[in-house]
Structures are given as C-alpha cells and as structure tokens.
Amino acid sequence: MSLKFKKILLTVIISTIPFLYFISYMNTTTKALSTNGCIEIPFSTRTPTIDGKWTQQNEWSDAKEITLKREEQNHTVYIFIKHNTTHLFVLIDFLTDFTQSSYDKAGICLDTNENGGQLPEPDDYLFSLCGTVYGVPLPPEIYRGTGHGENLEDAWIPHQIYNCQGKIGFTGENDPYENEKHRIYEFQINLKFFPETNHYGVYIFVCDYHTNYSLLEWPENAGGKWEKPSNPDPKQIPPPPDNWGSIKDHFIGEKFDIACFMLTAGALTFLISRFRRNIAKA
Ligand SMILES: [Ca+2]
Ligand SMILES: [Ca+2]
Ligand SMILES: [Ca+2]
Numbered sequence: 152m153s154l155k156f157k158k159i160l161l162t163v164i165i166s167t168i169p170f171l172y173f174i175s176y177m178n179t180t181t182k183a184l185s186t187n188g189c190i191e192i193p194f195s196t197r198t199p200t201i202d203g204k205w206t207q208q209n210e211w212s213d214a215k216e217i218t219l220k221r222e223e224q225n226h227t228v229y230i231f232i233k234h235n236t237t238h239l240f241v242l243i244d245f246l247t248d249f250t251q252s253s254y255d256k257a258g259i260c261l262d263t264n265e266n267g268g269q270l271p272e273p274d275d276y277l278f279s280l281c282g283t284v285y286g287v288p289l290p291p292e293i294y295r296g297t298g299h300g301e302n303l304e305d306a307w308i309p310h311q312i313y314n315c316q317g318k319i320g321f322t323g324e325n326d327p328y329e330n331e332k333h334r335i336y337e338f339q340i341n342l343k344f345f346p347e348t349n350h351y352g353v354y355i356f357v358c359d360y361h362t363n364y365s366l367l368e369w370p371e372n373a374g375g376k377w378e379k380p381s382n383p384d385p386k387q388i389p390p391p392p393d394n395w396g397s398i399k400d401h402f403i404g405e406k407f408d409i410a411c412f413m414l415t416a417g418a419l420t421f422l423i424s425r426f427r428r429n430i431a432k433a
Contacts, residue, residue: 158422184265184352188370188396190215195233199240201337203320208327211242219357219367228357228367229328234400238314239340243357244326245367248334251321252360253282254383257336260395262352263345267393270306271296274345275352275392277307279385280317280336282360291317291338294386307386314341334359354395356388370396 195213200206214231224247231242243257258279260271271277275296281289293310300306316339323330336357345351356375359365366377366388374390381387389395 203318250361254360
C-alpha cells in the first residue's frame with residue numbers, strides 16, 4: 152500500500168468520525184418524553200454552593216433559566232439548571248412565596264432511562280426538599296420507583312444516593328430578582344450512578360403550603376397533584392413518568408471531543424513517523 156493511499160484512507164476515516172457521532176447523537180435525541188418539553192442544559196465549571204440561597208449574584212447566571220407562572224395565585228418561580236457532566240445542579244427560586252411554612256416543598260424527578268410509563272420504575276428517582284422542623288432545614292429525601300403499587304404514591308420507596316445534596320432557604324440575599332425574604336431550594340444530584348446518556352426524563356415541582364393549590368410544575372400542566380388539605384407527602388405529587396419532560400446535556404459532546412482528539416493525535420503521530428522515515432531514506 153502506497154503512502155499516498157494510506158494518507159487518503161486516514162483522511163477519509165478521520166472525516167467520517169464526526170459524521171458517525173452526529174448520526175448517533177441524532178438517534179438518541181428522538182426520545183418520547185421530549186415531546187412534553189425539552190430543556191437544553193448548559194455545561195458549567197462554576198459549581199454552586201448548595202446552601203439554599205444565591206451565594207453570589209452570579210452563582211446561577213450561567214445556568215438555563217425557566218419561568219413558571221400561576222396567574223390566579225400571582226405566583227412566579229424561576230428555575231435555574233446546569234451540570235458539570237457528573238452532577239446536575241438546580242435552583243428553584245420561588246419569588247412569590249413569602250411565608251416560611253414547614254410543609255413548603257420542592258422536588259425533582261429523574262427518569263434515567265427516559266422510557267416514561269404509568270408508574271415510577273427502578274430507573275426513576277424522586278429528590279425532594281421539605282420545609283423546616285423547629286427552624287432546622289431537613290436534608291433531601293430520595294425515593295426510587297418500584298414499578299408496582301396500587302397508585303403512583305405507593306410505587307416510590309426510600310433510597311439513598313451518595314453525594315446528593317439539597318438545601319431549602321428563606322432569604323432574598325444576593326438574589327438578582329427579589330430582595331425580600333422568600334423560599335429558595337438548591338439541589339445537587341449525583342449522576343454517576345445513572346446510565347451515561349445525553350437525555351434524561353425530568354419533572355420539577357414546587358409548592359407553597361401557605362396557599363391552596365399553589366403547585367407549580369415543569370412541564371407545565373403535567374398533572375402533578377397537591378393541595379393544602381391533603382397529606383403533604385412529596386411522593387403523592389409527581390404525575391406518571393409518561394407526563395414528564397426531558398433534559399438534554401452534552402455528555403456525548405465531551406466523549407466526542409476526547410475520541411476525536413485521541414484519533415487525530417494517533418493519525419498525526421503515524422503520518423509524522425512515516426514522513427520522518429521517508430526523509431531518512433532520501
Ligand atoms: Ca447557593
Ligand atoms: Ca411558604
Ligand atoms: Ca423510567
């Protein structure tokens with residue numbers, strides 16, 4: 152095989168790799184839950200401090216921002232979401248919850264196989280934060296789906312995942328949108344135990360216990376159930392995973408960069424070594 156032919160062959164292989172990755176990426180972006188809504192979340196090296204408040208004014212300025220409104224209650228919620236490939240970070244800024252109620256709560260559901268369903272299954276997780284007991288914030292509660300139960304609430308069981316954090320706060324300090332004291336929730340979810348992918352199913356909710364029917368959720372109108380007189384258990388809130396939306400991140404992009412870098416470096420090394428051998432022969 153001539154050197155010229157080898158060069159052409161290598162060029163063709165290297166140019167085909169991005170195309171193959173693109174095809175693979177497109178194939179994984181057609182999951183069903185994205186039809187309920189899809190959030191493209193940015194990669195960030197700026198790790199937030201999970202302390203239930205805006206630690207600095209720019210702590211979440213590089214995150215994707217989503218606005219939720221409930222007009223009849225004059226409620227507004229801003230959700231900020233970003234990731235660093237191994238952890239998902241979420242801040243839920245409940246701008247209009249000015250009451251420090253014990254049963255205020257927020258939660259995030261993840262469908263790590265993004266396969267929906269009528270009941271939460273073992274690849275589905277619920278991370279929730281509730282208010283305070285005697286002024287002391289509670290740690291996040293984590294539940295995992297079982298796939299069976301008489302109703303949605305029964306299909307969740309308590310679970311533990313290393314290095315997941317959450318903090319509920321009541322402050323307007325450093326908040327670029329509302330200075331008066333109000334409810335803020337911050338979550339850090341460890342993704343290392345979940346399938347490596349560029350899509351997860353997601354459902355996010357928050358409610359103010361002080362007012363009836365004050366559930367705000369993403370995707371909007373997903374069908375989450377909460378009203379003040381009922382049992383304030385986070386497991387009763389999420390609708391069926393079929394109603395959740397999806398988040399899209401850039402894990403594929405990270406792998407693509409590394410793979411391309413290694414293949415290109417290998418090809419260049421080969422070409423340089425051949426070039427040097429030809430020079431030595433001349
Ligand atoms: Ca913070
Ligand atoms: Ca409240
Ligand atoms: Ca699932």
